[in-house]
Amino acid sequence: MTRVRRWLPGLLLVSPSIVLIGVFVYGLLGWNFKVAMTDKHDEIAEIPGKFVGLENFASIWSEDRWGLSVRHSIVFTVVFVGGALVLGWLLAFLMEKGIRGEGGFRAIYLFPMAISFIATGVVWRWLMNSATGERAVGLNRLFHYLGLDFLQWQWFRDPDWGMAAMAVPAVWQMSGYIMALFLAGFRGVPEELREAARVDGCNEWQVYRRVILPMLRPVTLSALIILGHISLKVFDLVVAVSGKQIITDVPATFMWTAVFDAHDPAKGATIAAYIVLSVVIFIVPYLIWNARRGNR
Amino acid sequence: MTRAGAARWVRLGLLVLFVVVFLIPVYVLLVTSFKPLSEADPGQAWNLPTVWTTEAWRVAWEKLEPGILNSFLLAIPGSLLSAALGSMNGYVLSKWRFPGADVVFTLFLFGMFIPYQGVMIPLVQLMVNLGDWFHLDLYGGIPGLTLAHVVYGIPICTLIFRNYYVTIPDELIEASRVDGAGMLRTFWSIVLPVSGPAFAVVIIWQFTSMWNDFLFAVFLTGPTSWPATVMLNNIAGAQTVPYSQQMAAAILASIPTMVVYVLLGRFFMRGLMAGALKG
Numbered sequence: 001m002t003r004v005r006r007w008l009p010g011l012l013l014v015s016p017s018i019v020l021i022g023v024f025v026y027g028l029l030g031w032n033f034k035v036a037m038t039d040k041h042d043e044i045a046e047i048p049g050k051f052v053g054l055e056n057f058a059s060i061w062s063e064d065r066w067g068l069s070v071r072h073s074i075v076f077t078v079v080f081v082g083g084a085l086v087l088g089w090l091l092a093f094l095m096e097k098g099i100r101g102e103g104g105f106r107a108i109y110l111f112p113m114a115i116s117f118i119a120t121g122v123v124w125r126w127l128m129n130s131a132t133g134e135r136a137v138g139l140n141r142l143f144h145y146l147g148l149d150f151l152q153w154q155w156f157r158d159p160d161w162g163m164a165a166m167a168v169p170a171v172w173q174m175s176g177y178i179m180a181l182f183l184a185g186f187r188g189v190p191e192e193l194r195e196a197a198r199v200d201g202c203n204e205w206q207v208y209r210r211v212i213l214p215m216l217r218p219v220t221l222s223a224l225i226i227l228g229h230i231s232l233k234v235f236d237l238v239v240a241v242s243g244k245q246i247i248t249d250v251p252a253t254f255m256w257t258a259v260f261d262a263h264d265p266a267k268g269a270t271i272a273a274y275i276v277l278s279v280v281i282f283i284v285p286y287l288i289w290n291a292r293r294g295n296r
Numbered sequence: 297m298t299r300a301g302a303a304r305w306v307r308l309g310l311l312v313l314f315v316v317v318f319l320i321p322v323y324v325l326l327v328t329s330f331k332p333l334s335e336a337d338p339g340q341a342w343n344l345p346t347v348w349t350t351e352a353w354r355v356a357w358e359k360l361e362p363g364i365l366n367s368f369l370l371a372i373p374g375s376l377l378s379a380a381l382g383s384m385n386g387y388v389l390s391k392w393r394f395p396g397a398d399v400v401f402t403l404f405l406f407g408m409f410i411p412y413q414g415v416m417i418p419l420v421q422l423m424v425n426l427g428d429w430f431h432l433d434l435y436g437g438i439p440g441l442t443l444a445h446v447v448y449g450i451p452i453c454t455l456i457f458r459n460y461y462v463t464i465p466d467e468l469i470e471a472s473r474v475d476g477a478g479m480l481r482t483f484w485s486i487v488l489p490v491s492g493p494a495f496a497v498v499i500i501w502q503f504t505s506m507w508n509d510f511l512f513a514v515f516l517t518g519p520t521s522w523p524a525t526v527m528l529n530n531i532a533g534a535q536t537v538p539y540s541q542q543m544a545a546a547i548l549a550s551i552p553t554m555v556v557y558v559l560l561g562r563f564f565m566r567g568l569m570a571g572a573l574k575g
Contacts, residue, residue, distance in 0.1 A: 007392070007393065007394035007395065008394070009392070009479040010392035010394045010397075010479060011388075011394040012391075013384050013388050013479065013480075014384070014385050014388045014389065014394075016381075017381060017384075017404075017450050017454070018400060020447045020450060021403065021451070023405040023422075024415065024419070024444075024447045024448065025415065025448075028414075028418045028419055028422065029414055031418035032414055032415060032416075032418050035418065041375075091311070094311050095307075095311065097307075099304070099308060099311065100308075105311050105315065107561060108315050108318055108319065109314070109315075109318060110565070110568075111554070111557060112318070113568065114504060114550075114554060114556070114557035115508070115553060115554065116509075116510065116549070116550070117510070118510050118525040118529050118532075119525075119528060119547075119549050120546075120548045121529075121532075122325075122532045122543065122544060122545075122546040123321045123324050123543065124321065125532075126328070126539060126542075126543075127320070127321065127324060129310060131338070134338075135338055136338060137338040137341040138363075140481065141341050141342060142342060150299065159562065177568055181564065181571070182451075184569065192408045219548060224522045225409075229409055229411070232411065235413070235510070235511055236510040236525075239529065240510075240529060243533055251413075252511075253429040255413055255416075256514070259416075259417060263510075265417055268417050269417050272411075272413040272414045272415075272416065272417060275413050276410060276411055276414035278412065279409060279411050280410075283406070284406070287402060287405055287406060290405075291398070291402050291460050
């Protein structure tokens, strides 16, 4: 009894948050799946919708637009995650031994993180304007000035690789963050360890290969998780750069139009459920891994 | 020059090159926003304005002002509420633990990573229902949007406070207990007085994410309560609005978070790092 008296107040103090998370996160996720399993394809009519099982989940694959948005999402993810990881790592690598003005460099690489995708989307839409030749503005015009006309292309309007262009602003925005993560990782390697490796006859390159890179693995995993889950739900950036155009459609924008333009809750919920599942597949193992590591 | 010296210069050179690349969008934003309409042709796209004018800024401010106000009404109370909830949760989950506290914490953390699209459709419905039951104007207004941000901010705020409170020695809490102080008394007189940095991190983090959010805002608010991001997107999405005004509006909508970043970047960084769990 005295033991209960000891911990009960704590539980009471957290209970509002437990209820809120229970309802708003888990309850609503469940509700969304429930909507996704009905035939409520009309928002206006007051009918609740019949249970149809996984029919919506299967039938959506026969829609061209869905296939397109999945393909776009994959291209975006590969370019964005790869780009931000490589650039962030490179920036951290260039700085890790300490360099004059490090604080200034870091502040500049990181500042895009403080701005919304909507605001940066405004300027990137201009920079990635698809006009070429005489009418070129933005980066295409800059390429012309630099004598690199062959680099001019359609950017996000390119029918095949437009989503690779869409990843450019995202890399610009997020690589500073990845740099900060890697920099903390580099600095977490004790100097004695590097020294010991040198004494054992490793050259600088081998010190990196054998000592530092293996110790950066947890950081790399965190970075991958963060970038991956941002990528799969990307929405603001796409809306800001190109609006609702099919040519840059991703699941999140498709869901948005399903809800607001097509007024089809069941379809919107189905797409939302797929977005959640795509993230859950790798977040849950990560959280379990992280919790185990924390307990050690 | 020695090899190490040369390597340092190469590193510095590359870093400066990246600074230039990173600042290209900033140059475009500033330069374009000060251009008069007469200089809006592609041939002068990258030139400095020959005539500097603040006309675009004036028009942009007129269009954006209600949104900026709404964003403040959202982000200031919202971030304070988030911090209050986060500090209580973090305190209990680190210093006044109950059976199953770890499970609760992990379940909270999952809430940090879910794509919010997955709750959006029922959330709209829930807001409508809650509004009906309690006769509140939740759906479509700032209070509902604030509620959503506070709730979905619980995981990250709890995480930041918990990780901060773990560093307070248990003996301090135990001593207070032995002196007969209860949970709230200990929180108030031992824990809160040293919580300043964690509050700064959480308030800055939540302020920034509420200010920059677009997804919740488009689903949950109507025209009179649109925050700055939605208004900016509408301004920028209109074909008729000249680039100079779009750019000025984009800068205006970013000033508050930029000011926070410049003045309190240290705390912003810590929030970012917390987002990576124990990375």
